Amino acid sequence: xxxxxxxxxxxxxxxxxxxxxxxxxxxxxxxxxxxxxxxxxxxxxxxxxxxxxxxxxxxxxxxxxxxxxxxxxxxxxxxxxxxxxxxxxxxxxxxxxxxxxxxxxxxxxxxxxxxxxxxxxxxxxxxxxxxxxxxxxxxxxxxxxxxxxxxxxxxxxxxxxxxxxxxxxxxxxxxxxxxxxxxxxxxxxxxxxxxxxxxxxxxxxxxxxxxxxxxxxxxxxxxxxxxxxxxxxxxxxxxxxxxxxxxxxxxxxxxxxxxxxxxxxxxxxxxxxxxxxxxxxxxxxxx
Amino acid sequence: xxxxxxxxxxxxxxxxxxxxxxxxxxxxxxxxxxxxxxxxxxxxxxxxxxxxxxxxxxxxxxxxxxxxxxxxxxxxxxxxxxxxxxxxxxxxxxxxxxxxxxxxxxxxxxxxxxxxxxxxxxxxxxxxxxxxxxxxxxxxxxxxxxxxxxxxxxxxxxxxxxxxxxxxxxxxxxxxxxxxxxxxxxxxxxxxxxxxxxxxxxxxxxxxxxxxxxxxxxxxxxxxxxxxxxxxxxxxxxxxxxxxxxxxxxxxxxxxxxxxxxxxx
Numbered sequence: 001x002x003x004x005x006x007x008x009x010x011x012x013x014x015x016x017x018x019x020x021x022x023x024x025x026x027x028x029x030x031x032x033x034x035x036x037x038x039x040x041x042x043x044x045x046x047x048x049x050x051x052x053x054x055x056x057x058x059x060x061x062x063x064x065x066x067x068x069x070x071x072x073x074x075x076x077x078x079x080x081x082x083x084x085x086x087x088x089x090x091x092x093x094x095x096x097x098x099x100x101x102x103x104x105x106x107x108x109x110x111x112x113x114x115x116x117x118x119x120x121x122x123x124x125x126x127x128x129x130x131x132x133x134x135x136x137x138x139x140x141x142x143x144x145x146x147x148x149x150x151x152x153x154x155x156x157x158x159x160x161x162x163x164x165x166x167x168x169x170x171x172x173x174x175x176x177x178x179x180x181x182x183x184x185x186x187x188x189x190x191x192x193x194x195x196x197x198x199x200x201x202x203x204x205x206x207x208x209x210x211x212x213x214x215x216x217x218x219x220x221x222x223x224x225x226x227x228x229x230x231x232x233x234x235x236x237x238x239x240x241x242x243x244x245x246x247x248x249x250x251x252x253x254x255x256x257x258x259x260x261x262x263x264x265x266x267x268x269x270x271x272x273x274x275x276x277x278x279x280x281x282x283x284x285x286x287x
Numbered sequence: 288x289x290x291x292x293x294x295x296x297x298x299x300x301x302x303x304x305x306x307x308x309x310x311x312x313x314x315x316x317x318x319x320x321x322x323x324x325x326x327x328x329x330x331x332x333x334x335x336x337x338x339x340x341x342x343x344x345x346x347x348x349x350x351x352x353x354x355x356x357x358x359x360x361x362x363x364x365x366x367x368x369x370x371x372x373x374x375x376x377x378x379x380x381x382x383x384x385x386x387x388x389x390x391x392x393x394x395x396x397x398x399x400x401x402x403x404x405x406x407x408x409x410x411x412x413x414x415x416x417x418x419x420x421x422x423x424x425x426x427x428x429x430x431x432x433x434x435x436x437x438x439x440x441x442x443x444x445x446x447x448x449x450x451x452x453x454x455x456x457x458x459x460x461x462x463x464x465x466x467x468x469x470x471x472x473x474x475x476x477x478x479x480x481x482x483x484x485x486x487x488x489x490x491x492x493x494x495x496x497x498x499x500x501x502x503x504x505x506x507x508x509x510x511x512x513x514x515x516x517x518x519x520x521x522x523x524x525x526x527x528x529x530x531x532x533x534x535x536x537x538x539x540x541x542x543x544x545x546x547x548x549x550x551x552x
Contacts, residue, residue, distance in 0.1 A: 003378045012373035015366040023426040027403030090294035110532025112504040115525040222396040243398035263399040
C-alpha cells in the first residue's frame with residue numbers, strides 16, 4: 001500500500017511509545033546499571049566494570065544452560081514445525097468439523113502455563129499418572145524426577161502438546177487463503193500431490209511458516225514456568241534452561257550483578273536471532 | 288471416512304488425554320488418588336470444587352486474575368488502535384525502527400524483567416495491585432496488538448479513508464464510525480491474543496503480587512507445599528482455569544486461524 005508521509009502520525013504512536021518505554025526502558029536501564037556494579041547490600045554500589053560479563057561468558061554453568069537451551073529449542077522446532085504442517089494439510093477445509101477442530105486444537109494455548117506443568121506432572125507420575133504408568137507397564141523404567149532422559153522426554157512431549165497447535169493454526173490460515181484456481185490449474189496439468197505441495201502450497205506457506213518459526217523460537221527460548229512446575233530444573237540440573245538459571249541467580253541468590261549481566265547476554269542472543277528471522281520475513285513480504 | 292482425517296483425529300485425542308486426566312483427578316477423593324490407579328473416578332466427589340467455591344482464598348484468585356487480564360486487554364488494544372493505524376497508513380520519521388523496537392519487547396524473556404519490575408512497581412506504589420500486573424503485561428501485549436491490528440488494517444484499502452473525507456467526515460468521526468466497525472474482526476482477534484497471553488503468563492504475575500492481588504495460577508503452588516500434596520484440589524483448580532479460555536475461543540472461532548497468522552495471510 002502506498003503511504004503518505006505525515007510526521008503527525010507520531011501523535012498516534014505516542015501513547016504506545018510512552019507505555020512501552022515506561023515498561024521496557026526503565027527496567028532495562030536498571031539491569032544495565034546492576035550489570036556494571038558490585039554491591040554488598042544496603043544500597044551501596046561500587047563500579048565493577050565488565051567483570052560480571054567476563055564471569056558469565058566464561059562460567060561453565062552458563063555454558064551448560066545455554067547448550068541445554070539450544071538443544072531444547074532445536075528439538076522443539078524440528079518436531080513441531082513439520083508435525084504442525086502435516087496436521088494442517090490433513091485438516092478439512094470446509095464443513096462443520098472445521099470449527100470443532102480449530103476450537104479443540106486452540107485449547108492448550110489458553111491454559112495457564114503452570115497449569116500445563118501441573119497437568120503433565122499429574123499425567124506423568126510413575127505410579128498414578130496415565131502416561132507414567134503406561135510406560136512403566138511396557139517394561140521401561142520411567143521416572144521423570146530421577147532420570148534425565150525421562151525428564152527430557154516428558155518436557156519435549158509437553159511442549160509438543162502445548163504449542164504444535166500454534167503451528168497448525170498458522171499453516172491452516174495459510175492453506176485456506178490459497179485460491180481454488182491454483183488447484184484446478186494443477187489438476188489440468190496432471191500434477192501429483194507431492195508437486196502440488198512443493199510448487200503451490202509450500203511457497204504460499206512460506207510467510208506463515210516464518211512467523212511460526214519466529215514465535216516458536218522466541219517462546220521456546222524463554223521457557224520457564226512449565227518446566228519449573230514439572231521438574232524444577234532437575235533431576236540435578238538436567239533441565240535447567242536459561243530462564244530457570246537466571247531466576248535462580250536473580251531472585252533465589254540475589255546475585256544482582258551476575259544476574260543482570262546474564263540477562264543482557266540472554267536478551268541479546270534472542271534479539272540477534274529474532275532480528276535475522278524478522279528481516280528475512282519482511283523481505284519475503286516486500287516481494 | 289477418509290484416511291487423511293485420521294491425522295487430525297489422532298492429534299485431537301492426544302490433546303485431550305492430559306485434559307481428561309486432569310478432570311478425572313479433580314473428581315476423585317484424595318484416598319482414591321493415592322491408593323489405586325483408576326481410569327475414571329469410582330468414588331465420584333465434588334468436594335474439591337466445593338472447597339474452591341467456598342474459600343475466598345481460592346475463588347478470589349480467579350477474580351484477581353480476571354481483573355488484571357481485563358484491564359490489560361482494554362488498555363493494550365485501545366492504545367494499540369491509533370498506533371496501528373499510523374503504522375498502516377503513514378510514513379514518518381523512524382517508523383520502521385520504532386516498529387522493530389516494539390517487537391523486541393515481545394522477544395524479551397519475562398525472567399529478565401522480573402526483578403526490575405518488582406523494584407519499579409514497588410517504587411511507584413502499585414505493587415500487589417491488579418494494575419501492576421496489567422501494566423507489566425502490556426510490555427508484550429501492546430507490541431502484539433499493534434502487529435495484529437496493523438496486519439488487519441493494511442488489508443483495508445485506503446480508498447475507504449479518502450471517500451469518507453470527500454463525504455465530509457472529520458478524522459475522528461471516520462475512525463470510530465467507519466474504520467473501527469470495518470476492522471471489528473481484527474479488534475476481536477487482538478483482544479483474544481491479549482487475553483490469552485495475559486491469562487497464561489505467571490512469572491511476572493506472581494512476582495508482582497503478594498496477597499491482595501494474587502492470581503489463581505500462583506495460588507495453585509500452595510496445594511503442593513503447605514497443605515500436603517492435595518492432587519485432587521490441584522486438579523480441580525487447574526480444571527477451572529480451562530473455562531475462561533474455552534469460552535473466549537468459542538467467540539473468536541471463525542477468525543482464529545486468520546488471527547494466528549496475525550491478519551496477514
